[in-house]
Amino acid sequence: MTETGSSRSGRFKVPRVVISAVLLAILFALYISIQPRGFSTYVLTIWSNQGLLLALAAIAQFFVVLVRGIDLSVGPMIALTNVVASYLISGSPAQVALGVVLVMVVGIGCGLLNGLAVVVGRIPPIVATLALGSLYSGVALLLRPTPGGAIDETLSDALTYDVYGVPTALIALAIVLILVAIPLRRSRFGMSLYAIGSSRDASVMTGIRVPQMTLAAYSLGGFFAALAGLYVSMLTLTGDPNIGPSYTLNSIAAVVIGGVALSGGVGSPLGAALGAFILKTISALMFFSNLPPLAQPFFEGAILAIAIVLGSLGMLRVRSRLERFL
Amino acid sequence: MSAPSSSTADSGRKASWGVDRSVVILLIASIVVLAGAALESPGVLSVNYLLQQLQIASIVGILATGAMLVILLGQIDLSVPLTITGTAILATSLAGSGNPTLAFIAIPAGLAGGLLIGAVNGLGVAIFRIPAMVWTLAVNAMLLGITVFYTSGAKPAGAPPPLMVFLARERTLGIPNAFLLWLVVGALVLFMLRRTVFGNYIYALGQSPRALFLAGAPVERIIVGVFALAGLLSSLGGLLLVGYANQAYQGMGDSYLMPVIAAVVLGGTSIFGGSGNYSGTFMGAIFITLLASVLSLMQVPDALRQMVFGAIILAMLLIDRARRAP
Structure with a gap:
């Protein structure tokens, strides 16, 4: 279980996260150079806010992919928690706090339900999360057929502006990454997740409680989807049941770009977050390039597709074609 | 590939060639749904209403035929929505172009478009070994981008090809043409699955790619x-939908993904x-259509209908799984 996946013949390989970070730095420099306003706290804040949003979705996807699953309900969960937030996050500070807790509970509940369908129901993750995702977006649409509702503006302001020139979003992301990355690398729980993704059978033999750990991974997925849903609410100040679809594919593409293997067991939350920021920077670049606005959805789709193809190019290098059919 | 390793344990469950259990169950379920609806509004038992259901079921059925073939491989095609919309827009804009040659090739071009999209899906899965759900989702996103660019986000101009209107709306000897078309398509696919080497390969590939x-x-x-x-087949379904609705529009395929997968899964595939009977898919399409129609008769909102399909798939x-359990 090496960070870089299949390291060949002992040659030194640059860690994948470093490659992603360098790529992001180049893209960001390019973005600043064509952004008409140049570098300013304002530009940095907008960029960080958008990036954090997708990064949270990507971390949600990361936990599920880590245990060799896939979560097609990330988008629907974000939409549902966003809609729930639009009902609950307003009023007195105590009400707002309770609202945030309830939104998180909804997210964890959805994630847990996904996990139960996969672990207890033994339904393949694709179909389980696809079907449950249709339930979540259905509930979101029933709760709020058209966008609306209100979000507490004090909380929104606190989370979407900057502190002494540093965007709050970047600070929040740093805190989230530290809180997640250390236990993931240092605790038995974290190592168990990597082990399950690397080899389920070996994990069972080692005595890892695979079902419980898998459930926990899916629940963490729901938790981070709820954080993303909350953050959408902070950015838009409304609840919109239709925001989901693009987040599912974007979160998958982000983890692939960030060096998380779809076959499980490889990758880090930092990688997923970097992948998310890379994607957001590319779409920001397109926004300020001379592409016709109507052509942008196609290029965004094409970039996602190319990213996914590049991420899976490792398969082309397998020595024996038989290895492909494991 | 994405299925847990324990799933190969049920590979001994061969498709039986007699009358399938799920066909009988679906037949009974269809009658129950109809009977329940008849209590509410007796009109549903009229021959005309039932023939109209067959007409709609033919569209779902042809779409489900394509979905079934992919699911037999143990894969899934999530690009169905935009394959429908994309090829529908292609065919209507050619048919409505006013140029007789272009109008003549509208249907072949639409079908060729579907074939091409499917081939792109297949190449990503077969050559790059990208998990089908991720790749087809990415293809779906690119197609969405292309249709948005082409239609400039407005309602696409054009006219339905007259032949598709004839096939989708007219009747021959009292039987909807769409249903006759479905019977022909179904018979061809059934022959392919049971009597040709290619058909055997499809089942074998679903059972064990490695062995094949x-x-x-x-x-x-x-x-x-x-x-x-x-x-x-998705594009053929899309073209029928064009004939039925007399137009192509953005988002026309969106509501078909869940019911189509539900029809296939309900049919016992x-x-x-690696296992599944066409007769099951056939009855699955009819049942899903009846259910959807009765739900809309009861004025159940679309969000709730999608939830019902999702819940059916899970159930x-x-x-x-309970049947397979030791």
Whole structure:
């Protein structure tokens, strides 16, 4: 279980996260150079806010992919928690706090339900999360057929502006990454997740409680989807049941770009977050390039597709074609 | 591939060639749904209403035929929505172009478009070994981008090809043409699945890609072929939808993904691939259509209908799992 996946013949390989970070730095420099306003706290804040949003979705996807699953309900969960937030996050500070807790509970509940369908129901993750995702977006649409509702503006302001020139979003992301990355690398729980993704059978033999750990991974997925849903609410100040679809594919593409293997067991939350920021920077670049606005959805789709193809190019290098059919 | 390793344990469950259990169950379920609806509004038992249901079921059925072929491989095609919309917009804009030559090739072009989309899906899965759900989702996003660019986000101009209107809306000897077309398509696919080497390969590939590869079968070509065929069938369904609705519009395919997968899964085709009968898919399409129609008769909102389809898929897979359990 090496960070870089299949390291060949002992040659030194640059860690994948470093490659992603360098790529992001180049893209960001390019973005600043064509952004008409140049570098300013304002530009940095907008960029960080958008990036954090997708990064949270990507971390949600990361936990599920880590245990060799896939979560097609990330988008629907974000939409549902966003809609729930639009009902609950307003009023007195105590009400707002309770609202945030309830939104998180909804997210964890959805994630847990996904996990139960996969672990207890033994339904393949694709179909389980696809079907449950249709339930979540259905509930979101029933709760709020058209966008609306209100979000507490004090909380929104606190989370979407900057502190002494540093965007709050970047600070929040740093805190989230530290809180997640250390236990993931240092605790038995974290190592168990990597082990399950690397080899389920070996994990069972080692005595890892695979079902419980898998459930926990899916629940963490729901938790981070709820954080993303909350953050959408902070950015838009409304609840919109239709925001989901693009987040599912974007979160998958982000983890692939960030060096998380779809076959499980490889990758880090930092990688997923970097992948998310890379994607957001590319779409920001397109926004300020001379592409016709109507052509942008196609290029965004094409970039996602190319990213996914590049991420899976490792398969082309397998020595024996038989290895492909494991 | 994405299925847990334990799933191969049920590979001994061979498709039975007699009358399938799920066909009988679906037949009974259809009658129950109709009877329940008849209590509410007796009109549903009229011959005309039932023939109209067959007409709509033919569209779902042809789409489900394509989805079934992919699911038999143990894969899934999530690009169905935009394959429908994309090829529909292509065909209507050619048919409505006013140029007789272009109008003449409208239907072949639409079908060729579907075949091409399917081949792209298959190439990503077979050559790049990208998990089908991720790749087809990315293809779906690119197609969405292309249709948005082409239509400039407005309602697409054009006219439905007259032949498709004839096939989708007219009746011959009192029987909807769409249903006759479905019977022809179904018979061809049934023949292919049961009597040709290609059909055997499809089942074998779903059972064990590794074994089929070792047996010397051209596994990659089979995967591309099946996805291409599925794309063709999706576009045929899309063209029928054009004839039925008398137009093509953005988002016309969106509400078909869940019911189509539900029809296949209800029909007893294993989501792990390798087993399933066409008769099951046939009845599955009819049942799903009746259910959708009765739900809309009861003025159930679309969000709730999608939830019902999702719940049906989950319930079926849970029942299937209980049956398989030792």
